[in-house]
Amino acid sequence: MKGSDNQEKLVYQIIEDAGNKGIWSRDIRYKSNLPLTEINKILKNLESKKLIKAVKSVAASKKKVYMLYNLQPDRSVTGGAWYSDQDFESEFVEVLNQQCFKFLQSKAETARESKQNPMIQRNSSFASSHEVWKYICELGISKVELSMEDIETILNTLIYDGKVEMTIIAAKEGTVGSVDGHMKLYRAVNPIIPPTGLVRAPCGLCPVFDDCHEGGEISPSNCIYMTEWLEF
Amino acid sequence: MTQAEIKLCSLLLQEHFGEIVEKIGVRLIRTGSQPLRVIAHDTGTSLDQVKKALCVLAQHNLVSYQVHKRGVVEYEAQCSRVLRMLRYPRYIYTTKTLYSDTGELIVEELLLNGKLTMSAVVKKVADRLTETMEDGKTMDYAEVSNTFVRLADTHFVQRCPSVPTTENSDPGPPPPAPTLVINEKDMYLVPKLSLIGKGKRRRSSDEDAAGEPKAKRPKYTTDNKEPIPDDGIYWQANLDRFHQHFRDQAIVSAVANRMDQTSSEIVRTMLRMSEITTSSSAPFTQPLSSNEIFRSLPVGYNISKQVLDQYLTLLADDPLEFVGKSGDSGGGMYVINLHKALASLATATLESVVQERFGSRCARIFRLVLEKKHIEQKQVEDFAMIPAKEAKDMLYKMLSENFMSLQEIPKTPDHAPSRTFYLYTVNILSAARMLLHRCYKSIANLIERRQFETKENKRLLEKSQRVEAIIASMQATGAEEAQLQEIEEMITAPERQQLETLKRNVNKLDASEIQVDETIFLLESYIECTMKRQ
Numbered sequence: 028m029k030g031s032d033n034q035e036k037l038v039y040q041i042i043e044d045a046g047n048k049g050i051w052s053r054d055i056r057y058k059s060n061l062p063l064t065e066i067n068k069i070l071k072n073l074e075s076k077k078l079i080k081a082v083k084s085v086a087a088s089k090k091k092v093y094m095l096y097n098l099q100p101d102r103s104v105t106g107g108a109w110y111s112d113q114d115f116e117s118e119f120v121e122v123l124n125q126q127c128f129k130f131l132q133s134k135a136e137t138a139r140e141s142k143q144n145p146m147i148q149r150n151s152s153f154a155s156s157h158e159v160w161k162y163i164c165e166l167g168i169s170k171v172e173l174s175m176e177d178i179e180t181i182l183n184t185l186i187y188d189g190k191v192e193m194t195i196i197a198a199k200e201g202t203v204g205s206v207d208g209h210m211k212l213y214r215a216v217n218p219i220i221p222p223t224g225l226v227r228a229p230c231g232l233c234p235v236f237d238d239c240h241e242g243g244e245i246s247p248s249n250c251i252y253m254t255e256w257l258e259f
Numbered sequence: 260m261t262q263a264e265i266k267l268c269s270l271l272l273q274e275h276f277g278e279i280v281e282k283i284g285v286r287l288i289r290t291g292s293q294p295l296r297v298i299a300h301d302t303g304t305s306l307d308q309v310k311k312a313l314c315v316l317a318q319h320n321l322v323s324y325q326v327h328k329r330g331v332v333e334y335e336a337q338c339s340r341v342l343r344m345l346r347y348p349r350y351i352y353t354t355k356t357l358y359s360d361t362g363e364l365i366v367e368e369l370l371l372n373g374k375l376t377m378s379a380v381v382k383k384v385a386d387r388l389t390e391t392m393e394d395g396k397t398m399d400y401a402e403v404s405n406t407f408v409r410l411a412d413t414h415f416v417q418r419c420p421s422v423p424t425t426e427n428s429d430p431g432p433p434p435p436a437p438t439l440v441i442n443e444k445d446m447y448l449v450p451k452l453s454l455i456g457k458g459k460r461r462r463s464s465d466e467d468a469a470g471e472p473k474a475k476r477p478k479y480t481t482d483n484k485e486p487i488p489d490d491g492i493y494w495q496a497n498l499d500r501f502h503q504h505f506r507d508q509a510i511v512s513a514v515a516n517r518m519d520q521t522s523s524e525i526v527r528t529m530l531r532m533s534e535i536t537t538s539s540s541a542p543f544t545q546p547l548s549s550n551e552i553f554r555s556l557p558v559g560y561n562i563s564k565q566v567l568d569q570y571l572t573l574l575a576d577d578p579l580e581f582v583g584k585s586g587d588s589g590g591g592m593y594v595i596n597l598h599k600a601l602a603s604l605a606t607a608t609l610e611s612v613v614q615e616r617f618g619s620r621c622a623r624i625f626r627l628v629l630e631k632k633h634i635e636q637k638q639v640e641d642f643a644m645i646p647a648k649e650a651k652d653m654l655y656k657m658l659s660e661n662f663m664s665l666q667e668i669p670k671t672p673d674h675a676p677s678r679t680f681y682l683y684t685v686n687i688l689s690a691a692r693m694l695l696h697r698c699y700k701s702i703a704n705l706i707e708r709r710q711f712e713t714k715e716n717k718r719l720l721e722k723s724q725r726v727e728a729i730i731a732s733m734q735a736t737g738a739e740e741a742q743l744q745e746i747e748e749m750i751t752a753p754e755r756q757q758l759e760t761l762k763r764n765v766n767k768l769d770a771s772e773i774q775v776d777e778t779i780f781l782l783e784s785y786i787e788c789t790m791k792r793q
Contacts, residue, residue, distance in 0.1 A: 187627040219513040224774030226615035230701035247704040248711040
């Protein structure tokens with residue numbers, strides 16, 4: 028680091044201390060008490076010397092955090108497995124979502140067809156998060172290494188889709204896939220009611236429902252949605 | 260009563276009873292209870308007509324009256340009862356599945372006439388059934404009576420409150436309006452009638468009938484001369500019992516969808532056993548022991564006791580929480596958690612509406628907020644794995660349609676927006692109410708469209724009716740084939756097509772009304788159950 032003065036050394040030290048989470052330029056200013064123009068000059072200098080780099084944070088896309096050149100940015104900055112270059116990978120998440128669901132569905136199917144007594148049938152239709160994780164890893168659809176927590180977040184989205192239910196059972200510490208003495212089990216389920224009556228009528232889905240009244244411009248008598256629906 | 264409900268009531272009353280009854284009925288619904296003269300004055304109809312309209316409404320249990328002090332009688336309309344008229348087809352169909360054609364006709368007659376004596380019902384139903392049977396066969400009164408008794412035993416029909424017979428007659432003047440009472444024990448008590456007879460067939464070309472002049476023949480029976488044995492004992496359809504049945508059906512089918520057929524049969528058995536013992540608004544059924552359930556299973560099902568126990572344990576452990584275990588005596592005591600079941604069904608209805616209207620991603624966010632109860636916007640994006648911009652858009656759309664609400668938690672006393680937490684939450688009760696209101700308006704729209712379609716084609720309908728009448732009369736007087744052909748051709752092919760389309764459309768709109776009514780039933784039951792608990 029020859030040729031750099033004390034100020035640069037100070038700034039470099041601050042950035043090094045921040046580790047792989049990086050540090051925002053305003054925080055560097057607070058810590059070093061140097062004026063803004065000076066900081067900017069030093070940062071540009073260090074960057075050109077390839078000692079530090081700027082990484083865009085996924086939380087606030089305008090914010091840039093600085094860290095040492097050879098460090099891997101932390102997950103909280105890059106967003107982890109679901110973000111690649113600050114973009115949320117929706118298709119990737121969707122694909123994983125569908126694959127997990129298919130796996131759980133086929134497991135439930137085989138359990139149902141085995142026609143054994145109901146206890147065994149139900150227990151065999153469950154899959155632990157560890158099993159699903161292994162299946163996804165073996166499928167090899169992911170370029171990035173996925174951990175069990177990642178798979179659990181995907182399975183949670185399936186729960187919010189209403190397609191899967193989860194139970195937690197107590198498991199011995201040593202068993203595969205158990206975390207802190209319990210395991211999460213997942214099972215594919217069907218919805219409890221078919222699509223309800225209201226949505227089968229055009230009024231249930233109508234975007235201008237509140238403006239519709241007899242004698243107005245939009246009324247049941249001249250409703251174009253109803254006309255279309257009646258022609259089916 | 261909301262505007263939508265009043266509009267729907269007005270449409271229903273008009274369709275079933277006509278203009279005058281509709282005017283009186285809507286007036287009463289709008290203004291609460293009023294005496295006779297005020298109604299006549301405000302609606303501008305003559306006293307005579309108002310009396311007749313109130314008679315019709317009271318006969319159908321749509322209006323009740325009360326004697327206030329100073330001898331003033333006030334009439335009050337039941338808006339919710341008027342809305343039940345939408346559900347008549349469902350009641351009749353349910354009776355058909357349970358008690359076949361005889362039961363179906365009994366309930367249909369009771370619903371159409373409001374109140375009837377048992378002998379009148381039996382006679383009418385026997386006549387109607389006889390007409391549909393083959394020549395030479397008639398329907399025996401005894402069979403119809405048996406079905407009637409069965410309906411009364413399972414509480415599907417009940418006695419109407421009647422004037423009490425006072426032991427010591429009060430020498431004073433009679434009250435302006437009688438107070439009707441009904442003893443709890445007597446409500447399903449069938450009077451001992453020996454109704455002997457057979458249904459009479461209405462023959463239009465019968466030689467016997469043609470001989471008698473029409474004026475002398477009152478109806479088609481000859482026992483009008485004798486006094487009716489059960490005069491004064493009127494029967495009506497017990498709508499609460501039907502509602503209980505629909506609720507049970509919904510729970511059983513939910514269990515069948517989530518688990519399998521056998522579990523749903525077990526739940527159906529449990530519900531059937533608690534039909535009479537549990538009141539319809541109780542949150543839990545009476546505890547049933549597993550031994551009792553085993554004994555009451557339908558005959559065709561031979562599953563062993565252990566398998567039944569396993570199924571019951573599975574049902575009790577299921578996250579749905581429809582069945583709960585309340586004790587261990589008698590092999591395990593199990594209850595059905597009715598309130599939780601209704602809440603789950605109402606929630607599923609809400610989720611289904613959100614999914615169809617806004618898409619499955621929105622449904623994911625909706626279920627997420629439901630589960631977490633209160634959640635911040637940032638957390639919604641993380642948990643649902645939906646890009647931030649889309650998640651924000653969907654949350655705001657659901658918020659504007661009142662499916663969700665915001666809870667503010669300020670960090671500072673001045674409630675500055677930048678220093679306040681905003682949490683999204685779903686209040687199921689208010690969302691259910693909002694959806695119910697939308698259902699009422701939807702049905703009103705469907706009815707209006709149906710009336711519009713019929714009115715549009717009125718000319719064509721009248722023409723086809725005239726042609727049919729001509730054909731019928733010509734057939735009666737024995738016309739030739741060629742003449743009939745000529746008359747039929749008066750309706751051209753495109754007109755026939757139009758009639759077909761009209762018929763199809765009207766049927767579709769009708770079916771849609773019944774479907775929306777199913778949603779109304781689930782939401783109303785949930786709201787009623789929740790309000791009773793509070």
